[in-house]
Amino acid sequence: MSLKESELDxxxxxxxxxxxxxxxxxxDIIRDYNDYCVKNDKKEYKIRGYSKYKKYELADFxxxxxxxxxxxxxxKNIQQETLDKLFNDGLNLYLGKDxxxxxxxxxxxxxxxxxYKYKFKGFSWDGEIDILITDDNKIDDFRCTCRTGQAGGFCMxxxxxxxxxxxxxxxxPESLGVFFDLSDSQIEKLQEKKTKEIAKETIPKINTAPVIQEVSLQNEDGKVYIYDAKITEITETVSKYREHVSKVYILTVNGGKCAPGEGESIEKRSFDKINARASKNTMDKYNLKVGDIIxxxxxxxxxxxxxxxIQNIRKFTKV
Incomplete structure (x- = not known):
């Protein structure tokens, strides 16, 4: 089952x-829809006869x-609600709290x-899940022996x-390769330090960036495009969570221009400096270093x- 946006309608x-x-x-989804039909004078569109179907038949119905x-x-109504529940259930399983x-x-x-293959054990059952990864470290597919996974759904x-x-x-976490994204708060939760910091770092915080802030307000999601900026500093932040070490890199970039979009007709405004957040995979993939113009x-x-x-960056281009 492909999970890529471009391959799924x-x-x-x-x-x-x-x-x-x-x-x-x-x-409950059907009942809510039927209530919606009644309230909006669409009674003829109500779904009937669903009680006879088994669980694995209901989705198609x-x-x-x-x-x-x-x-x-x-x-749209159920997507984020479902993802939030799965994320929380999955986190509890990962932490040993299920x-x-x-x-x-x-x-x-x-x-x-x-x-990677994970094996899990319940009170009186065993199961396993395979999560397949592409060459560029994105999710390709998964197979789980649980009922939800076998039915073609996401599971904890x-x-x-x-x-x-x-x-x-x-x-x-910001580039899974699938048709859904983890929310910013979920990514933050995964990247929080749950145990002692194993390497003390000094992060060059930037407290004011008026031009970039104004430009970002032109897009509802706060997206901003950065052009011709020079990397002047790279700070590696390291923390330990259980037995795992995670790294995030903060790139300080100077002297570039910013815009709310792409294209020659879009006004580009000069800015002083800003920090950009990158994962280790991103750093390795694009071989970023101090002095690069990006x-x-x-x-x-x-x-x-x-x-x-600036975060949720999926791609860097060297100029």
Whole structure:
């Protein structure tokens, strides 16, 4: 099952999320939709006869029964809610706080397929999940023996594996390679230091960046484009979480220009300096070093640890 945005239409993505829910939750989705139809004078569009279907049949039945515009509306309604629950359940499993299951061990897959196999154990059952990784360290696919995974849905085992691979510095949380993103707060939670800091670093915080801030306000998501900026400093931050060491790099860039978009007609404004956040995978991939002139795009944030920073950067280009 491909998880790439470009290879999935709305029905395919909707089906994955529906199959990630319980049978009771799927019935609640139908009831909520039927209530919506009643309140909006659309009684003729109500979904009927769903009680006879088994759980694995309900997703297809819902998709076949809904008008196209309603699929998109309901998908948007359940997407973040589903991701949040899966993330929290996966985090509890990863931390050993789940009351029903525990991860037993992790093995590397190295052959025709590349990735990691996790084995988990419940009260009276065993299972395993394979998370396959591409050559550029993004998620390619996954296979889980749990009921939700076998039905084609996301499961907490998948998210626990993602969390472990992020903490192991295998995956970049800001560039998973799948059609959904972790939220900023979830990424922050994964990158928090839960145990003592193992290397004390001095982060060159930037407290004011008026030009970049003004430019970022022109986009709802705070996105800003940086052009022809010079890397003058690279700070490596290192922390230990359980047995995993994670690294984040802060690039201080000077003397570039910023804009709310791309294209020759877009006004580019000069700025003094700003910090940009990059993962170890990103640093290795683009071989970034002090003195490089670069361009990139990302979201402008006021981070409690790093100060004003541009993050969620998927690509750097050397000029």
């Amino acid at each position: 709305l029905n395919a993505k909707f089906k994955i999320f529906l199959n990630s829910r319980t049978k009771a939750e799927l019935k 819902i998709i076949d029964s809904l008008p196209a515009e309603e699929k998109e509306r309901i998908f 009351k029903r299951e525990n991860f037993e061990n992790k093995e590397e897959i190295d052959g025709l397929e590349v990735g 085992h998948f998210f626990a594996g993602i969390i472990d691979l992020i903490k192991s510095d295998v995956l970049d 361009k990139f795009k990302g979201k402008f944030k006021n981070h409690p640890k790093y100060g004003l920073v």
